[in-house]
Amino acid sequence: MPDTSPAPARPSATVILIRDTNDGIETLLLRRNSKLAFHGGAWVFPGGRIDPEDYPESQPPDDYAAACRAAVRESYEEAGLAIQTSDLVYLSHWTTPIVQPKRFSTWFFIAAAGREAVQVDGSEIHAHRWMRPHDALEAQRAGEIELPPPTFVTLLKLKAYATAGAALDAIAALEPEVFQPQHFKVPGGACTVYRGDASFDHDDIERPGPRHRLYMIKSGWRYENTL
Template sequence: MSDKEAIRLAATAVVLRDTPSGLEVLLLRRHEQLKVGGGHWVFPGGTVDPDDVADAQGDRMQAFRLAAVRETEEEAAINLAPEALQHISCWTTPAHMGRRFETAFFLADGQGMEVEVDGEEMDAHQWGAAADFVRAHCSGELALMPPTLVTLSELSQCATVEEARSFYASREIPDIHPKLADHQGAVCMLYGGDAGYCQHDPEAVGPRNRCYLENGVWRYEFLTS
């Protein structure tokens, strides 16, 4: 593996809150000039640094949790407790995509917390319903990366923080290694559980768990049969 393809560890916090109108999710906008995801709306997070690893004392998952807590505080001025984070997924950047990350996603309760972005890496924030964010992305109003889009699509099924916690607790935590393919001229990103994942064949008949890049916008497709 070349240095360009070396995988760095990272963590992100999916911060939720209950409101009278339903479940809301926190998104931050990455500054346009950033090399990775500039201009995209993301969950707070970043790379695991040496201090996180040292403080975790050999506990790999704890290092991820500490990174999620530290990055959320740095980017959004929100203080989270590592032990309260619920691990919900892990995403690894596909091969041959330049900078690669293995990112642990954690659910966090942000009820009553005030957000203040750092103004450097993140230049704006907004709370909103997951389904609204997905619709805004599909219409080209909101730039999202596939892991964010998939997570928001899942959260759109939940009405409260407790429902979201129960949803993720009821399934095995997925370790997602996307496979890129061309499907009828469109970029297709296959995930585990998709009928075409193992054979790297987007034409395979059966369940769907994939994203398509269409006119610069990702579209998530999930079908169980």
């Protein structure tokens, strides 16, 4: 019989780099090579898999410390921006739904960007843009750019902050949010349901109760959070 068990989720790390402008905060988005199997052509934050070298020599292995090192390394490898692990604020953790053939278990950090010019590698990453969260979401809504669900939800959260300092201070005071999406097919597209939603761990997408979900449908994506 064929193996129907879900693909293992590979440990990875992402860093959301933000900076202040006269028009509000901007965040760095990178366009992935369209030939890549995972989110090829999408606009994402810098990030990638945690390598064995990212683990400190201490025992037992420290996954969080390795994620911090990977975030710093990926910021430099993909964008040419040098940050320190002490700059990182832990924002959230995302695990790819089990329906996906390629899955990741990803720590999301946020940090203030330095003053260096962005330099993409031209291989895995083909372009970059500094964008206000609102502008990136509007571009996605207009079909100009593609955003993966974690990037979309994160940009929605960043819209609430007027400055990079305010964002970092507020996020540092919050408990990091854990997203383990459950995937549902709905008319016009799909819906991912997150912990706290009445339908989480249930088969009924219409189950009454609180909502914490993302509708990804042709008429437009819609995030609901009544928690």
